[in-house]
Amino acid sequence: MSINASGWKPEMGSGEGVKAETFTGNRALMLEEPLIFEMDEQGGCGVDIAPAPKVASRLGGLERKRDIGIPGLSEPQTVRHYTRLSRQNYAIDLGLFPLGSCTMKHNPRLNEKMARLPGFADIHPLQPIDTVQGALKVVADLGEWLVKLTGMHSVAMSPKAGAHGELCGLLAIRSALEARGDAREVILVPESAHGTNPATAAFCGYRVENIPATERGRVDLAALKARLGPDVAGVMITNPNTCGLFEPDMIEISKAVHEVGGLVYCDGANFNAIVGRVRPGDLGIDAMHINLHKTFSTPHGGGGPGSGPVVFSEALTPFAPLPFVEKQGDRYVLIEEETAEEHHGQTFGRMTAFHGQMGMFTRALTYILSHGADGLRQVSEDAVLNANYILRSLDDVLDAPFGASGPCMHEALFSDKGFAEGVSTLDVAKGLIDEGFHPMTMYFPLVVHGAMLIEPTETESKATLDQFIGALRSVAERAKAGDPALKAAPLHAPRRRLDETLAARKPVLAWKEPVQGMAAE
Numbered sequence: 001m002s003i004n005a006s007g008w009k010p011e012m013g014s015g016e017g018v019k020a021e022t023f024t025g026n027r028a029l030m031l032e033e034p035l036i037f038e039m040d041e042q043g044g045c046g047v048d049i050a051p052a053p054k055v056a057s058r059l060g061g062l063e064r065k066r067d068i069g070i071p072g073l074s075e076p077q078t079v080r081h082y083t084r085l086s087r088q089n090y091a092i093d094l095g096l097f098p099l100g101s102c103t104m105k106h107n108p109r110l111n112e113k114m115a116r117l118p119g120f121a122d123i124h125p126l127q128p129i130d131t132v133q134g135a136l137k138v139v140a141d142l143g144e145w146l147v148k149l150t151g152m153h154s155v156a157m158s159p160k161a162g163a164h165g166e167l168c169g170l171l172a173i174r175s176a177l178e179a180r181g182d183a184r185e186v187i188l189v190p191e192s193a194h195g196t197n198p199a200t201a202a203f204c205g206y207r208v209e210n211i212p213a214t215e216r217g218r219v220d221l222a223a224l225k226a227r228l229g230p231d232v233a234g235v236m237i238t239n240p241n242t243c244g245l246f247e248p249d250m251i252e253i254s255k256a257v258h259e260v261g262g263l264v265y266c267d268g269a270n271f272n273a274i275v276g277r278v279r280p281g282d283l284g285i286d287a288m289h290i291n292l293h294k295t296f297s298t299p300h301g302g303g304g305p306g307s308g309p310v311v312f313s314e315a316l317t318p319f320a321p322l323p324f325v326e327k328q329g330d331r332y333v334l335i336e337e338e339t340a341e342e343h344h345g346q347t348f349g350r351m352t353a354f355h356g357q358m359g360m361f362t363r364a365l366t367y368i369l370s371h372g373a374d375g376l377r378q379v380s381e382d383a384v385l386n387a388n389y390i391l392r393s394l395d396d397v398l399d400a401p402f403g404a405s406g407p408c409m410h411e412a413l414f415s416d417k418g419f420a421e422g423v424s425t426l427d428v429a430k431g432l433i434d435e436g437f438h439p440m441t442m443y444f445p446l447v448v449h450g451a452m453l454i455e456p457t458e459t460e461s462k463a464t465l466d467q468f469i470g471a472l473r474s475v476a477e478r479a480k481a482g483d484p485a486l487k488a489a490p491l492h493a494p495r496r497r498l499d500e501t502l503a504a505r506k507p508v509l510a511w512k513e514p515v516q517g518m519a520a521e
Contacts, residue, residue: 036081043072045072045074092107096456098437098439100411100441101444103295105457105459106297111363112363115359138358138365139358140327140332142364145368146309150279150290153311153312154311157324158322160356161291162306166265166308168289169265169289169310170204170206171351172348173263173265174348175346175347177263184230184232187201188211188236189210191211191213191446192245193241206233224253224256228259228262234264235253235257235265237265237266240270240274243448244408244412246409254283264284266288267289268289268311269289270294272379272380275380276379277377281313286313288311290309296363296367318345321349321351323354380458383457384410386457387411387412390454390469394473398476399417400412410457411454412454413452421482422482425450428479432472433493434493436471441453
């Protein structure tokens with residue numbers, strides 16, 4: 001048999017029998033990379049640093065006695081190391097991120113450009129108020145949009161994240177109850193609420209009691225009403241809930257809680273599903289946080305603080321936290337101290353020192369202004385449409401526990417029912433990694449066994465959704481057939497399946513130089 005110039009033989013066409021290992025350990029453009037400490041070269045350094053001048057020590061005997069332990073590498077080595085590592089990361093810029101209960105949608109580059117403008121990116125929290133009027137206007141304008149979109153009375157912009165917003169809302173509720181001499185001690189939390197809700201209530205000193213869900217995945221209204229009483233401070237409810245379903249009894253729930261003197265907190269993490277369509281204020285909500293990174297496309301964290309503004313009803317507005325922005329005449333001021341009783345005099349105080357998440361505000365307002373009121377309404381409509389497309393495209397191969405109760409909202413929920421013995425939700429997730437997708441949310445919500453929660457968001461095209469649906473169908477069919485290869489997945493990722501339990505319980509957080517003959521940790 002002849003061999004051409006490349007060394008290829010015709011019988012090699014199928015790839016069968018060809019040696020898979022390579023000399024370098026690399027697989028084409030998937031490059032193997034040792035730990036940066038293992039690349040240390042004696043005397044290697046990408047920068048020449050002048051020796052420190054000889055001065056008298058002021059460290060009182062605490063001087064370092066050994067090398068600092070930073071590896072020595074040249075600049076090309078350092079750049080290549082981190083570039084290669086970055087290629088092993090999954091990101092929204094690479095593909096669909098189907099995490100349920102955590103909206104992961106495209107962050108428009110216009111938002112990033114605006115956040116980097118001078119006057120936003122380089123301001124300092126202690127600058128004189130007259131020098132940051134534009135930034136304060138952004139905070140005020142964004143707050144005004146949030147109040148209008150939610151139908152609420154006021155907004156606190158200072159909370160740094162969703163859970164921080166929950167804390168803010170409950171502290172306002174506690175302050176309002178204490179102001180009327182009402183020492184209630186119980187917060188009711190439905191099964192379908194987010195996991196941070198009971199944790200926040202407990203942190204605030206409340207006793208948490210669970211409210212069961214119905215077979216349709218909604219709050220059991222009868223059970224809720226039966227538990228209401230003079231010891232109930234309020235209810236924390238997620239709407240749409242963590243099963244991806246809207247709570248149709250929300251108005252009646254709020255009415256019942258108010259009738260016994262309690263207050264209603266709504267977890268607004270899923271506001272992306274209803275923005276422009278439903279105003280929580282019309283549902284009787286007293287306080288609700290909004291995750292700007294979920295609904296209004298700011299990055300999760302964004303290289304700094306997150307942002308979880310809290311909107312309040314008129315009843316809770318006097319108890320909202322400091323600081324807040326207010327327009328006085330033709331200028332904006334930052335109110336940082338309690339003033340007269342009729343003007344925020346009952347505030348529960350500060351949650352943070354500053355509005356440190358300026359970049360989040362700028363990105364969110366840019367997103368809102370880019371879409372307008374009609375565009376934001378379409379956002380929620382498209383998010384719900386995409387989720388229902390996934391639900392109905394997969395409910396013949398995956399069990400949808402609430403599929404029979406009607407359309408879902410922004411996320412589709414499936415269970416592990418029907419998988420072959422020994423095959424788990426984790427195996428399906430690992431199989432998806434081989435297909436080039438980040439796994440969906442697994443084992444949450446807890447009310448569904450082996451849960452798989454998928455939120456496609458509104459920013460994904462039908463072509464992308466079809467590819468994802470095809471991949472998940474394939475993996476689901478393998479799970480039902482008991483394909484043993486799923487237990488070994490992922491097979492094509494840079495690293496194989498890890499002992500995740502051990503990694504979580506006994507993480508190795510620092511590199512130690514190996515003893516001769518032993519591997520490094």
